[in-house]
Amino acid sequence: MYFVFELDFNSSKTYVADLMKAHAKRIGIDADVIQDGQKIILAIDRDEKDLESFLLGLEEVLPASLFLGKSKHYFSEEKPQQSHYADENLPLNIAPCPTCQKEMFDVSSRRYYYPFTSCNACGSQHPFVTHYPYKRENSLMKFFAPCEACLNEVKENAFRLDYPLISCIDCGVPLRMMDKESEHTANDKGTYRQLFEVSARAVAAGETVLMKTAHGFRKLFKPQEGKIPPNSILLMADANTLNNHLMMVQQEFNALLSIERPLLRVATKSEELKALYGSSVLVKYPDDGMSMLFAKELLACGLDYAAYIECDAKEEADFLVDFDLPVGAQKDTKLFINQDTKLFVSGERIVYPVTVPNPKRVLGIAYGLAAAKAGDVTIIDNFDHFESVETAEIRILEGEVFESGHSNEVRFPQWKASMLSVLAEHGKLGEKAVGAHFDGQLYFLYYNGKEVINAVPPIPFESDNLWEKIGTLREGSDRLVVNYKKRFPETWERLNNLEGDIDIFKVTAITLGLKDESLEGISAEALSFLGKGGLQIDTRVKDNRFDNYAFLTSIMSYQLGDVENNFMCYSIYESFGDYIGEIIPQLIEKVDTRTVVLSGETFANQSLYGRIQRTLGQYKPLMNQKFPIGKENAVHGALYL
Template structure:
């Protein structure tokens, strides 16, 4: 009799199944761990005396993951017959697993406060990869020789069997901390710990610390808009004589604007609910081992002052950030903030190491109830294995799909050696890329995005209607062979704006005059716009938002908790969206004293209504029931909610394993 335990798992990533295998090996329980396209199945012998303790301990060994779902167990006389996923050894780029984290905070281990602690199935591995195949020889760690303890682990530790990036404080990467006058090298356990302690101390005292992390350079600081308050905090940690106590106090000012645009790093999970309005799914996603970026509504007054109605939030995602955060907690901080930047960024302190790394673009996640969508980015999603029956290489947004040893991998372009291929498909905006191939085809973003989604749902070759909304809104028709831009967006030109608005219809000139009187500053700015701004930027300026972009409007809309009702005029002209009518409508509401967050919410709602009205018409016209939504703009609660209402009955398809934004093109181009 078998005991069978199944957990839903919605990805082809194999680090969770592999971790379970490794733990089973470690405790010496006989188990078969299988992974199919939607679940992980564990098969045990019912009479195994280790079974109970293994299942209990597993809860602490297996990290939370974005891809994990409900579990169930049952007894069976026979083993279930399953179609297993193929496996390949790809470098991951996620947070350390629970067991590696435990090592980092256990003073008796060889990795106490060692930020590069990782195992076969966790940590920032991709940062060190220089090319495929993924072996130590092909990483920037190739010149580091593992010590005998690491060699021993490589042979016997089930979590680190043949692990390409094995290292410890003894044989691994050294850290140093620099101020303008001094340099401090971390050579042993105590040093590593002290370095992070000092860094966190500096941050809590209002200094900035530039840190090389596995995701590139980040400038960390304690976000505060009240400079007088922060000046009262004195740095008192004199025990660490590394120039901190001596260096004269100079508050490295982070401008107000930069605070608003920084990423909020919650260092203490216990204070999430004090500062942020989180639903359970968002809370779990932030803590998942994938550690995505999430835009969430702010709750506490402190957060509202710093970030307005919503903030881009994350929980520490790599060894460097995690150790810094752990020390920040000891300094009594609940959150800090960082800005992604270059190595040359000005800061009070620098924490650095001498190992080249390549950073992946961080990944934003959107959550609406039980649906999770990757919005944009590379990390977490790539590298990945894809099906590819044809001899074709695709290139888009610095990503490429290339065959390595019989499997097709999508990853950053630089990590592939030169390859031979029958044909190459390149995104038409990929300007820096020269293939030199005689059989090169260029493709458009919207074509590839649409095919990527259709391929994920096995609908390639069937007629479909698509909506591509990435700042501009386009309606697409796929006839089973080709994607056609059926209702393209009307070009929007932001120069001579007032002239265009005042001639829109009778009475428009009166509105313009009124507006000039009530909002003279905004009027002036809009009078001097360059011609190439998108409608969202112009709308954000009109509303006087701090973040003058699409993001700014989204952020504002998130904070509106009421019910809708404001009808923003989209004045559909031959079914096309009229930007000028849209702006005019916003201005009249503004003159009527409508609150900004209500207006921003209504903007998305109106877009939702417009899409909801047009798509069914297009579907009827070409006789299809298949609807595809793509583009980053859909990652917005109010728009998404409205689309659910107006188009929900059509079950619109959206990317599952790829970002809904531009980074799905490299996959879709395989199907063009």
């Protein structure tokens, strides 16, 4: 008779299963851990004498995870059999696991305040890997010889058996801190801790610290009203005060503290954060050893949070914390949550690297990512992680700066690859489907089972001579231009002098006077509207195509009527939801399918997503679950063109 414990785990990543295996090995218990499909299954002989201590210890070993779902346990006469297990052996880029965190804060440990603490199943491994296959000689750690204690660990420590990146204070990466007058090196327990103490005190005192982390350079500072860059991220230091400052549902709280540590936009709650950031803010919980140790000392200074911007080494600051390794930082991953739905919006961390099928054995390139053969598998990762790749065909995203010199090079558009990525993930290739791709521009698409067709292309938006285009739109539009110039002369002048390729959402944000002049700024403003039901923004659909200028004219008319910005931004997304909800059923009727695909970052908005669920919910639209819904899914979709 076997005790069986099942966990829903919607990912091919194996770090949770690996932690369970390591814990069983450390306890000395005979346990089978199976990861199959979307489940992790643990099976142990019910007569195992250490079963109770194993289960109690498991609570301390396992982290919270975005991918974990419901669990159940039962007894079975037969041991569960594993049909498939993909041991990917890919470098991770997640937070330290609970066991490694304990080491960092245990003064008796060789890793006390050592920010590069990690094990086989956690930590910032990816930034230190130079190329595949993943082993120490192909990483930056090849420059550091493991000490005797670490050499023993790779043989005896269940969590670090044969771990390629093993290190500690005695044999690992030293830190240094510099200001304009002096430089200090951290190379033992006392100096490591002192470095983070000084960093936190400097930020608490209003100074800035440029800190190199596994995720690149971050300029840390204490946020002050009126002095916060629009691209800054709030770094929360204390889990116990999250609900004091932020208005979050339980799913957002759990996601923020998960071992994957995604980036979330959430509503502000405390008056101090509202004064600093307005109605919403991009939030991060400490996601690597550097930020965790800094946050610990920040709390000692009496601060619940700091802020940072992602930058390069040339950014000016009062202090610099650095180390002599050129880490390869991944783009942070934004997460969107709507009730039980979690969608990766954009980014690389958490999602990549990953192994994928490659039926046609081609090479895909998009946004610096490559879907390339590495040995017997195809891996999606940063292109520079592949030393050489042999392929019969290269598929490159339109606009990507990449000169292959290959005789068989094909360029592809984003919308086509995005739709194919969703279809491939859900096993719908070869079946007819319709869809919408919305990422700055809105495309309506048809997949005939072989290729993706741009069924309703967007009307190109040109921001030059904007007032002339608005003034001649329809009868009476010229009066709108005159009235708008009188009421909003500064905005009128700004829009009159637009140059270059500027998208409709940036122009909309400028029109509304938002600080963040982007789609992100409009989305953030929409989040602050707490009412129900929006205005109808004019889309003036002609031949099923969205009219950018009618859209702007409608917004300007509402502005002249003193409509609040947050209500307007909310209404923008609701109106798009109605428009999409009108066109998609028309396409469905024409091509006889009920498969609907949605892709593009713009769908990661509460009001738009909610409206889509109401207008198209009966079709159960498909979206990427394991890949970003935005740009970074293109490299995956390229394999199926």
